Amino acid sequence: MRDTIPVTEIMVEDVATAAPDATATEAATLMRGEGVSSVVVVRDGEPVGIVTEGDFATELCERGDLGHLELSGVMSTPLTSIAPTASIVDAVELLRSSEIEHLPVVEDGDDHGTLAGILTTTELSYYVPHLAHRPDHHEAEPARRRVRSDTLYERDDWEFEYRSADESTVSVGETARFSKTLSEDDVEAFAEVTGDTNRVHLDAGYAAETRFGERIVHGVLANGLVSAALARLPGLTIYLSQESSFRAPLSIDERATAVCEVVEDLGRAKYRIETTVLDGDDTPVLEGDAVVLVDELPPTAARERDATAVQ
Incomplete structure (x- = not known):
């Protein structure tokens, strides 16, 4: 601790x-x-x-x-x-x-x-x-909640939606959506952890003189929302590959949504997923294609899931 x-x-x-x-x-x-x-x-x-x-x-x-x-x-x-x-x-x-x-x-x-x-x-x-970094923002962070068996915690300002006929399995045609605001704290923490301290993400004066006119979110950080959506698919989701094209910049403090649609069953519990990240105006900022492997949940997590379903 x-x-x-x-x-x-x-x-x-x-x-x-x-x-x-x-x-x-x-x-x-x-x-x-x-x-x-x-x-x-x-x-x-x-x-x-x-x-x-x-x-x-x-x-x-x-x-x-x-x-x-x-x-x-x-x-x-x-x-x-x-x-x-x-x-x-x-x-x-x-x-x-x-x-x-x-x-x-x-x-x-x-x-x-x-x-x-x-x-x-x-x-x-x-x-x-x-x-x-930026403690005032930290003090206002929503509390963590333990509500799922496949994630360690959730926050009140995060949104997840899974559209499927059977929420216990993954099938072609299903769609997962995950939304959160990518804050200044998120961007600065990502820069510190990864070492990507490009000034266009961190220095307002510098960014104002670029083609973007303002600080923007790291593209890979926006791609992380796709990983967050896939992590909440039924079962234990294991990322195998991801191809992404960055279509537009994403402003800091803008709410972004990852949309992941299962488009192909590749066999042996592998699936191809079309991935998109939308900004607050539903404009695509990132488009791509992922392949995931969906394993069964570990025994303890499976029991937690089943106990929650009975309640």
Whole structure:
């Protein structure tokens, strides 16, 4: 469980530090040499402040030359820190409430705090990308619900429809539809997880100067809605292949719908599926063709399904 993972398991132990009387130039050189984005300011072994790349950018807007300015004049203080025994969820909440991106891990001693490491949104994003990015959106997320035997959870703002004469099997002519809004949080989390940080998806100013005129959803993320629809077909659906053509861009925060129609029984529990993703105006943004293998549900899930059907 994420709420029990201590910050010590993911923090960076090798922290760049400097004294309060070190110059901004020395700190900037240290950041560049160590490949880090912050320097913790330490006096007599105790962390008392922090200087980040953002601090330098702010100060440069107000001062013409930082060269010989001491860190005591630009550092953020009092220092916001967290204990080594705190969980990474505690760290996310503290970063969120303090509106910071760097969190020194400090162990309190008898005389002063001891610097144990540092945690940033970069480390956290590997474990909790949906928490580390745009927390206000996360707080408003609909609650998870366990309502199906073939998916771990559902959300109230997701919609699924399966049109068939017999909802217990897959047959030619049946159609599955899955809808959800692809939010800014979704796009940013997808970029972090996959590494696809193309600016047309993440940078509004950059995207405005492209042919799209705005940020757009990753095409593969939109294709993921097809996978979501197929996952809810009767049985255990295993993706074998997918061919897709991207027809139009999909705007961020637009509700999209995947439509999957079973068009051919290939034998041995394999089926060919025509796949389409529609935007909020029912314009196709993606069209394609998939092949899936439909296995029986594992025994436990099958019993859960049968018990639900009896109720």
